[in-house]
Every structure is written in C-alpha cells, then in structure tokens.
Amino acid sequence: xxxxxxxxxxxxxxxxxxxxxxxxxxxxxxxxxxxxxxxxxxxxxxxxxxxxxxxxxxxxxxxx
Amino acid sequence: xxxxxxxxxxxxxxxxxxxxxxxxxxxxxxxxxxxxxxxxxxxxxxxxxxxxxxxxxxxxxxxxxxxxxxxxxxxxxxxxxxxxxxxxxxxxxxxxxxxxxxxxxxxxxxxxxxxxxxxxxxxxxxxxxxxxxxxxxxxxxxxxxxxxxxxxxxxxxxxxxxxxxxxxxxxxxxxxxxxxxxxxxxxxxxxxxxxxxxxxxxxxxxxxxxxxxxxxxxxxxxxxxxxxxxxxxxxxxxxxxxxxxxxxxxxxxxxxxxxxxxxxxxxxxxxxxxxxxxxxxxxxxxxxxxxxxxxxxxxxxxxxxxxxxxxxxx
Ligand code: SF4
Ligand SMILES: [Zn+2]
Ligand SMILES: [Zn+2]
Numbered sequence: 001x002x003x004x005x006x007x008x009x010x011x012x013x014x015x016x017x018x019x020x021x022x023x024x025x026x027x028x029x030x031x032x033x034x035x036x037x038x039x040x041x042x043x044x045x046x047x048x049x050x051x052x053x054x055x056x057x058x059x060x061x062x063x064x
Numbered sequence: 065x066x067x068x069x070x071x072x073x074x075x076x077x078x079x080x081x082x083x084x085x086x087x088x089x090x091x092x093x094x095x096x097x098x099x100x101x102x103x104x105x106x107x108x109x110x111x112x113x114x115x116x117x118x119x120x121x122x123x124x125x126x127x128x129x130x131x132x133x134x135x136x137x138x139x140x141x142x143x144x145x146x147x148x149x150x151x152x153x154x155x156x157x158x159x160x161x162x163x164x165x166x167x168x169x170x171x172x173x174x175x176x177x178x179x180x181x182x183x184x185x186x187x188x189x190x191x192x193x194x195x196x197x198x199x200x201x202x203x204x205x206x207x208x209x210x211x212x213x214x215x216x217x218x219x220x221x222x223x224x225x226x227x228x229x230x231x232x233x234x235x236x237x238x239x240x241x242x243x244x245x246x247x248x249x250x251x252x253x254x255x256x257x258x259x260x261x262x263x264x265x266x267x268x269x270x271x272x273x274x275x276x277x278x279x280x281x282x283x284x285x286x287x288x289x290x291x292x293x294x295x296x297x298x299x300x301x302x303x304x305x306x307x308x309x310x311x312x313x314x315x316x317x318x319x320x321x322x323x324x325x326x327x328x329x330x331x332x333x334x335x336x337x338x339x340x341x342x343x344x345x346x347x348x349x350x351x352x353x354x355x356x357x358x359x360x361x362x363x364x365x366x367x368x369x370x371x372x373x374x375x376x377x378x
Contacts (some may be wrong), residue, residue, distance in 0.1 A: 032308040035277055042075040042278065044065050044084070060277040061230070061308075062121055062291055063301035 003049040007034065007057040016053065021045035033061055076278050079315035087282050094279050095130050098267050102134075105253040107265040108222045114138040115220035115262070117211055118164075118172070120157030120288040122280040123226030125164050127268055129285060131224070132168055138224070140165055141214050143207050144176035146184025147199075149293040157288045164285070173218070175210050181371045188370055199294045202370055209367035212357060215262035223262040230273035232266070233322045234303040249334055253326070259358045272318065273304070 002013040003023060012027040020043060024031050034057040036043050049055065065074040067086035074084035085093060101107070108114060116131060118124040118140045131138040142161045147153045158174065165172035178184040183191065185206065189199040215223050232251070239247045255264040268276060280287050295301065310317045325333075351358060352365035354372065359365035364372065 030305070030308045030312055032272075032274060032311045033305065035274060035281065037281075042281065044074060044077045046065055058277060058281065058289075060274045061301055061304050062123075062273070063295040063298045063304065 001052040003051075003053045003055065005029075005055050005057055007059065014049070016049055016051045018049060019045060020047045020049060020055070023049055029057065034059055075282070076275070078272070078275065080272070080311075080319050090278070091282055094271070094275070095133050097270070098130050099134055101253070101270050102265075102267055105265075107224075107254050107267060108136075108263070110136070112137075112221045113219065114222045114224055115141050115173075115211070115215050115218070116224045117207075117226070118142050118161045119226075120160040121226070122285070122287040123228050123231075123268060123273075123276050125161070125226075125285050125287050126276050126280045126283070127224060127226040128164065128170070129168070129283060130279075131267070132170065139171040139173060139220075141173045141175070141211060143210050144174060144178070145203060145206075146176075146178040147186060147292060147294070149186075151290055151293065153288075153290060153292055156290070160286055160288055173214055175214060177206060177210070183371075197370075200298070203294075205366045205370060209355075209357065209365070212261050213355070216260055220262055221257070222265055224265050224267060226268055226276075227266040228268045228271050228273045228276050229319060229322055230304050230307065231300070232269050233307050233318050234300045236322055236325055237303045237307060238299060245334070248329075251325075261358060270319075270323075 001016070003016050005012040005014070005023070005027060007029065012029075014023045014026050018026075020036055021031055024034070024036075031045055036047075037056040037058060038047075038053060043055070065077050065084040066072065067074045067089055068083055069089040070086060072086045075087050076090045077084040114131060114136055116124065116128045116138050118128055119142070128138065128140055140161060142158060144158055145154050148155070161172055164170075178187075181188070185203045186199050188206070189197050189202040211223055214220075236248075236251060239251065253266050253269045257263040271279075279285075307318050307321070350360055350362060352361070352363075352368055354364050354368040357365055357367075361369075
C-alpha cells in the first residue's frame with residue numbers, strides 16, 4: 001500500500017519508507033508551504049512514512 | 065525530533081531558530097515571543113485600548129487569541145466585504161469571528177459594507193467612479209478607511225493586524241523589485257499615530273506563516289481555510305512561494321531578508337526624514353471634504369470617491 005497525501009481535494013501517492021521531507025520533494029510540494037497531519041497529529045520532516053499512511057496536508061499560504 | 069525544553073516528541077520544528085518544540089511548550093513560546101516583539105518595537109503599553117482587525121483567517125484570530133492570553137484589553141473589528149462568489153466566503157468568515165468572540169467573551173465590532181454603503185466590495189469594484197477597479201484595490205481602500213474610522217470613533221489608540229513574516233517579506237520583496245521608496249519607508253512593525261489615525265502595529269511580524277498555522281491548529285482555533293476567491297493567482301502568493309523555495313534551501317533566508325531590512329533602515333539605509341506623514345506627502349495638509357480623514361487627494365479621499373458615486377447613481 002502506498003502513502004497517500006491529501007492536499008485540499010487532491011490526492012498524491014508515494015512509496016512508503018521515506019521521510020516526510022523526501023516524500024514531499026517527490027510530489028513537488030514545498031515543506032515550508034504545508035503542515036502535515038497524520039491521525040490528527042502534526043508530524044515533522046524526519047518522520048518515516050509507512051505503508052497505508054494517510055497524510056493530510058494543510059496549506060499555510062494565504063494571500064490577498 | 066525532540067522538544068528543546070522537555071525532550072518529548074516535538075510537533076513543531078523551526079530550522080531558522082534551530083528549535084523544535086512539543087505542543088505544550090510551543091503554545092507557551094508563541095505568546096512569550098509576541099510579548100517580546102511588542103516591547104522590542106514599542107508597539108503598545110499594558111493600558112492601551114487595542115482594536116484587532118479580524119478576517120476569520122488563522123493569523124488575525126490567533127493574534128486576538130494571543131493578545132487576550134497576554135492580558136490586553138483588545139476588541140475585534142470585522143469588515144463585512146460581501147464576498148460570496150458561490151462559496152459564501154464573507155458569511156463563513158463572519159460566523160467564525162462571531163464564534164471566536166463569543167467563546168472568549170470578547171467584543172466584536174462588525175461593519176457591513178453593503179449595509180452601510182449600499183454595495184458590496186465586488187459591486188463597488190465594478191461600478192466605481194474611476195471605472196472598473198480590481199476588487200482588491202477597492203477592498204484595500206475600504207478596509208483601511210473603515211478601520212481608521214472605527215478606531216477614531218470608539219477611541220482606540222492602537223489598531224493591530226495579523227500580518228506575519230511571510231506577508232511582510234512578500235511585500236518587501238515586491239517593493240524591492242520596484243524600488244518603491246515611499247512604500248519601503250512605510251513598511252514598519254509600527255506606524256505611529258498621526259492626525260487622528262490610530263497607531264498601526266503588527267505583533268506577528270516575526271513569525272512564519274507556517275508557525276501561525278501551527279499555532280491556530282494546536283490551539284483549536286476554528287479559522288477559514290478557504291481563501292478569498294479574489295486572492296487566487298495574486299502576486300503576493302506568488303512571492304510567498306518564491307520565498308519559500310529559497311527558505312527550503314536556506315533556512316532562515318526569509319527571516320533575514322526582513323529583519324536585516326529593518327536593521328539596515330534603522331542604521332540609515334534611508335534618510336528617515338524622507339518618511340512623511342500621509343497628509344504632507346504632496347506638501348499640503350489634505351483632509352477629505354466628505355469624511356474628514358487625512359488624504360493625499362484634494363477634495364474627496366479615495367474611499368469617499370468609491371462609495372459616493374454609486375449613491376448619486378441610484
Ligand atoms: S483577496 Fe482582495 S478582495 Fe479578497 S479580502 Fe483580500 S484584498 Fe479583499
Ligand atoms: Zn516540551
Ligand atoms: Zn473621505
């Protein structure tokens with residue numbers, strides 16, 4: 001099972017076993033622009049993502 | 065990563081400060097740091113009456129929350145812009161501000177632009193006397209004017225906004241690309257009071273946008289996650305993304321860009337005499353003939369021009 005990222009309505013899948021930082025890089029999302037949440041808890045860049053993890057990404061940039 | 069204070073698992077990491085923290089210590093650290101910046105930049109004293117501009121977003125509601133926790137006397141002001149665009153943007157943001165105020169037993173002043181001036185921001189933008197304007201240009205003028213008016217009418221010495229470091233760095237980046245000296249001179253954590261206009265302060269100007277989002281989430285503050293529909297594709301968002309690319313490669317670059325600008329100006333990058341209160345910019349004391357606020361226009365201020373045209377037209 002892959003790791004699934006959910007950012008707004010979009011889903012991205014990556015292979016498990018990498019850190020959050022490396023996984024975000026693979027799907028071209030800047031770590032500085034999002035907060036990652038797993039099972040309701042915020043996780044940091046060094047967290048290793050496992051099979052079946054679902055990671056919600058909260059965008060931090062607001063504009064206007 | 066472990067919390068620097070207690071060694072338990074950290075939930076926030078700030079590479080620019082080489083600092084990671086657990087929830088408990090992060091939620092203590094943010095108000096402590098805010099208090100430090102309020103003092104450092106001489107923003108306001110413990111007895112001053114503060115009006116905080118809230119939009120329903122993470123920054124402004126977090127600012128309100130922090131100032132309440134620090135024990136300040138702080139009321140909220142919400143400007144109802146009448147932006148719906150199919151997602152009920154203004155309705156949702158007002159509801160969230162009301163809920164926050166109720167939950168914290170604080171006073172919220174609501175100014176409804178359409179109720180008071182007959183037209184919403186998008187309507188004023190398409191019917192203005194100066195022809196079609198961008199909603200954001202109208203919005204900026206209206207918000208500034210109405211906040212100044214309410215602060216004046218209700219006797220608030222200080223108007224606080226939730227601008228974070230990313231907002232400030234993006235503005236600075238834009239002003240630097242165009243070398244807009246007047247705008248650069250105006251970009252400060254504190255703008256002193258002048259001619260009946262309240263002092264403007266930005267107590268969150270040293271926190272990254274990501275840090276403010278983390279604060280709002282960890283405090284359980286319900287904020288509007290949807291963006292204003294008119295902000296899509298805005299230059300400020302584009303600049304923020306550029307600066308975040310830089311930040312990812314060089315942690316601390318964003319912070320240094322802003323903080324070093326402040327210290328460079330403090331040590332004479334610009335002649336501070338070049339900074340002029342708004343009403344003297346064109347060598348004249350300008351006061352709007354309709355509302356009495358300081359203005360660089362002769363006759364009516366930008367706000368009154370936008371809103372009076374429509375009345376004549378009805
Ligand atoms: S994006 Fe534009 S219209 Fe929307 S709130 Fe901001 S300034 Fe106003
Ligand atoms: Zn701790
Ligand atoms: Zn006026």
